[in-house]
Amino acid sequence: MRLSRYFLPVLKETPSEAQIVSHRYMLRAGMIKQSSAGIYSWLPLGFKVLRKIEDIIHEEQKRAGHIPMLMPTIQSADLWRESGRYDDYGEEMLRIRDRHDRDMLFTPTAEELITDIFRSHVGSYKDLPLTLYQIQWKFRDEIRPRFGVMRGREFYMKDGYNFDLTKEDALHAYNRHLVSYLRTYERMGLQAIPMRADSGPIGGDDTHEFLVLAETGESEVFYDSQITELKFGDREIDYDSVEQCQAVLEEFTSRYARTDETHDEAVFAEVPEERRRTARGIEVGQIFYFGTKYSEPMGATVVDNEGNKVPVHMGSHGIGVSRLLGAIIEASHDDKGIIWPEGVTPFHCGIVNLKQGDDEADAACEALYKSLTALGLEPLYDDRNERAGGKFATMDLIGLPWRITVGPRGLKNGVVELTSRRTGESEELSPEAAIERIAQIYGLAAKV
Amino acid sequence: MRLSRYFLPVLKETPSEAQIVSHRYMLRAGMIKQSSAGIYSWLPLGFKVLRKIEDIIHEEQKRAGHIPMLMPTIQSADLWRESGRYDDYGEEMLRIRDRHDRDMLFTPTAEELITDIFRSHVGSYKDLPLTLYQIQWKFRDEIRPRFGVMRGREFYMKDGYNFDLTKEDALHAYNRHLVSYLRTYERMGLQAIPMRADSGPIGGDDTHEFLVLAETGESEVFYDSQITELKFGDREIDYDSVEQCQAVLEEFTSRYARTDETHDEAVFAEVPEERRRTARGIEVGQIFYFGTKYSEPMGATVVDNEGNKVPVHMGSHGIGVSRLLGAIIEASHDDKGIIWPEGVTPFHCGIVNLKQGDDEADAACEALYKSLTALGLEPLYDDRNERAGGKFATMDLIGLPWRITVGPRGLKNGVVELTSRRTGESEELSPEAAIERIAQIYGLAAKV
Structure with a gap:
């Protein structure tokens, strides 16, 4: 969505x-x-x-x-x-x-x-x-x-x-x-x-x-x-x-x-x-x-x-x-x-675009969104024209257990950020690796 | 079921x-x-x-x-x-x-x-x-x-x-x-x-x-x-x-x-x-x-x-x-x-065992039931100790679009009977072929 x-x-x-x-x-x-x-x-x-x-x-x-x-x-x-x-x-x-x-x-x-x-x-x-x-x-x-x-x-x-x-x-x-x-x-x-x-x-x-x-x-x-x-x-x-x-x-x-x-x-x-x-x-x-x-x-x-x-x-x-x-x-x-447990979370993960309107960031988010959807997962993609702080606050409030943050700076190094809502810990990894991790978390390892 | x-x-x-x-x-x-x-x-x-x-x-x-x-x-x-x-x-x-x-x-x-x-x-x-x-x-x-x-x-x-x-x-x-x-x-x-x-x-x-x-x-x-x-x-x-x-x-x-x-x-x-x-x-x-x-x-x-x-x-x-x-x-x-259209039928097909208690017929029905279930389909298996006529009447009344009939005589020739509720037409074929046909009807061809 x-x-x-x-x-x-x-x-x-x-x-x-x-x-x-x-x-x-x-x-x-x-x-x-x-x-x-x-x-x-x-x-x-x-x-x-x-x-x-x-x-x-x-x-x-x-x-x-x-x-x-x-x-x-x-x-x-x-x-x-x-x-x-x-x-x-x-x-x-x-x-x-x-x-x-x-x-x-x-x-x-x-x-x-x-x-x-x-x-x-x-x-x-x-x-x-x-x-x-x-x-x-x-x-x-x-x-x-x-x-x-x-x-x-x-x-x-x-x-x-x-x-x-x-x-x-x-x-x-x-x-x-x-x-x-x-x-x-x-x-x-x-x-x-x-x-x-x-x-x-x-x-x-x-x-x-x-x-x-x-x-x-x-x-x-x-x-x-x-x-x-x-x-x-x-x-x-x-x-x-x-x-x-x-x-x-x-x-x-x-x-x-x-x-x-x-x-x-x-x-x-x-x-x-x-x-x-x-x-x-x-x-x-x-x-x-x-x-x-x-x-x-x-x-x-x-x-x-x-x-x-x-x-x-x-x-x-x-x-x-x-x-x-x-x-x-x-x-x-x-x-x-x-903080939703994975079993009942309304969306499997959030995607936060740090710079809506930036071609590269938009394209990377779209690609993530499509790949996750194709796996049968439901991501919530924050594609609004809002500041990062507001987007993070919304994601934290609604409690999706995982968030993928996408920004121009990370993309230059080929990485996005995967954050656990529960621990607050973040990790930088390639978009493909992020998808694989999310799929694994939801028991879809075999399908990737 | x-x-x-x-x-x-x-x-x-x-x-x-x-x-x-x-x-x-x-x-x-x-x-x-x-x-x-x-x-x-x-x-x-x-x-x-x-x-x-x-x-x-x-x-x-x-x-x-x-x-x-x-x-x-x-x-x-x-x-x-x-x-x-x-x-x-x-x-x-x-x-x-x-x-x-x-x-x-x-x-x-x-x-x-x-x-x-x-x-x-x-x-x-x-x-x-x-x-x-x-x-x-x-x-x-x-x-x-x-x-x-x-x-x-x-x-x-x-x-x-x-x-x-x-x-x-x-x-x-x-x-x-x-x-x-x-x-x-x-x-x-x-x-x-x-x-x-x-x-x-x-x-x-x-x-x-x-x-x-x-x-x-x-x-x-x-x-x-x-x-x-x-x-x-x-x-x-x-x-x-x-x-x-x-x-x-x-x-x-x-x-x-x-x-x-x-x-x-x-x-x-x-x-x-x-x-x-x-x-x-x-x-x-x-x-x-x-x-x-x-x-x-x-x-x-x-x-x-x-x-x-x-x-x-x-x-x-x-x-x-x-x-x-x-x-x-x-x-x-x-x-x-x-006569349920396939899109809304409560069960995808019925399985009628003509001779409940007969080892071969029971085993063949069980195998059909398990194979269809494994494909993600829901068969209704009439495993009651009833006469064939009563079983057919029930299946016709509740309107499942497809029925597989299994009996000792057919099994001797390696076949079961697949019947369309809508046309009433029956066809003898191997249990495997029957499964394949049902899967195909429900758009599962690729998964068989």
Whole structure:
């Protein structure tokens, strides 16, 4: 993308309404614009990151064997009356009356609707196991929305639902979700720690929240420091293997890690003192096993292999997609702006032309732009007629992890400058070598 | 995808509520499920096609230089009061009160919000031209929703908005949209004819609707039969070229083609009688130039190169994304089911194992499945323990354009059967040759 043709309305001043760094930077980098309290438009740069996060989630969910679909945002109140949650949910549910005076609502979650779909179409244990998921807009009418997309009213969420014959099978689905979530967050450059959680309004027995450590986190968390040394990495896993998934669960949840809601001082005291940590965390996901809580009242049953009609065992598993942008920025920034992890960066690298209008510099930038694009990468080429300082400030603010700087002086020596946003370190090298390095960073070595 | 692990709830009986063929087949093929009047869940197969259509639209919009972003579904009534449309829109607008008693609405379109974003961030003619678009859920509280996704209440729509300094520039943006829409529909296997249209509640001077000819269309259309011979094809186009885009507009709109709203019997009479056609059509998109209708009242101005503050010239351009699934099926089906065009088919081909459990047949199917998958294709492998007749009926119903049938008898002669869903013609060939043919059909020849 050429910046002169893009829509990137960066702000010079820090908006006064933004209390936390991710909110400030998302506004300043022209990623979002508030349209009303807790409701945002996703400007092109923000939308691009949102889409990248969504793509990673889809890839990892499909890899785990989960099946994507989509449920509507506006639902009838009837199903929610069946489960009893229409009254329970309180004022956070956005209630709507349509022109025929029917009670509708903007879905805050979808246990009822997915259970209805299941009971309408599935009748035999042979059709299990089944895990369906969606990534869809949700609404919670927060009384005091704040922190930008971190606690908005309209938010984008991945919610998945497993249907299994037995508790044992459902716990395997639970573990499968845990593994796929670990992979998902790591690909986004995040360390998200599974912590034993409280089941809240969804209800359930087994549940873990995934928390990203950050000073601005809303939850207080208590953990054994050993847990931060764990990495899922690029190990192979067979999602059908009960043993393999169970082993990952045990590895990642056997050390103490809890939020303030489930914290137990006595148990925590058993952790060696030098490993006891208290910090703040941002919740970016949650997995639940809740058994027959919805299947029983709503009649979601299957016939088992002995001919008995039994309610299915279910769980629901969520990732806060829009909130993840905030969480990533909270975890990865400096005083100049955002520092995107490579996995979610809106553009793979920036190209800064130090002297727009200089034939040689223009030609070198064009050549870089075309070569990178031909590799399937997306560079952002700052081709505006601006001073170098302004161009650098914009690139630093929007946080592209790599920047190639091109100027007449370097070109005389046959070099451009490659700069890491994270370390600030620069290196002079030929344009070809710079392309090769960028390609390598993004795992394209073979194609160059 | 292995069918035994998929969620494809096909129905044997025709649902009584469905009046038109696309609605019937979408229900029977397990693509959608109604959750309340005019509101649907997109089951996995339906979601897959929806996503393919969305991807094509994104690709063609970006190719035209238009920039993707996303606006929220729930908007404040305030902006709509500024433009005067809050009262004009009538009962089709889903009006909502939030917990603080503020008037909100579920957006049926987004001229107001995009104009607000523009006026907040853009101030100079140097930032023009600019075209922003989104693909987002919309809501229109139709009094009598019907025809499945063709006239639903919650629907998925691409809406794009151009901002230009002059009427001339805005008309170039209009033409650019016309060209990109022609390409978009053709990639979906559709012939969508641009017809002079009525501007309706959006208001505007220049507007064309794109109509797909189909017996079940809601509009009566009148056209010169020459227009159906036009194809955009794979010609190259420079979207920056005013002349090239204008030439396409002239080519595709110079023959008589109008809906009943703008039909003029006298002008139509000038078309040679043997070329005069009356038919029915489904509207799948519309482009508008409406000048300063929103920019003037809402103060969306830029400073021009002489220092004058002038309101920008705008247009809005929509494609009915969810409705397109219905339109494609209306245009492409037979009495056995859907016939997907290759560009939007949910799976590239089906694999039918005639004798599940037979070692050789199973192995041959697995090998085909793996080879096709390795090419980046998505086959749907019917690995269920069902009779051949049932498997064929399912494949015909869900409409995959190509089917590979594998059975012990053929394998003895080293062949499988490749069948075209459209023509019904079958051919015996080696598994390798079948793979090569499928790859070729999807333009992957080079990779085999």
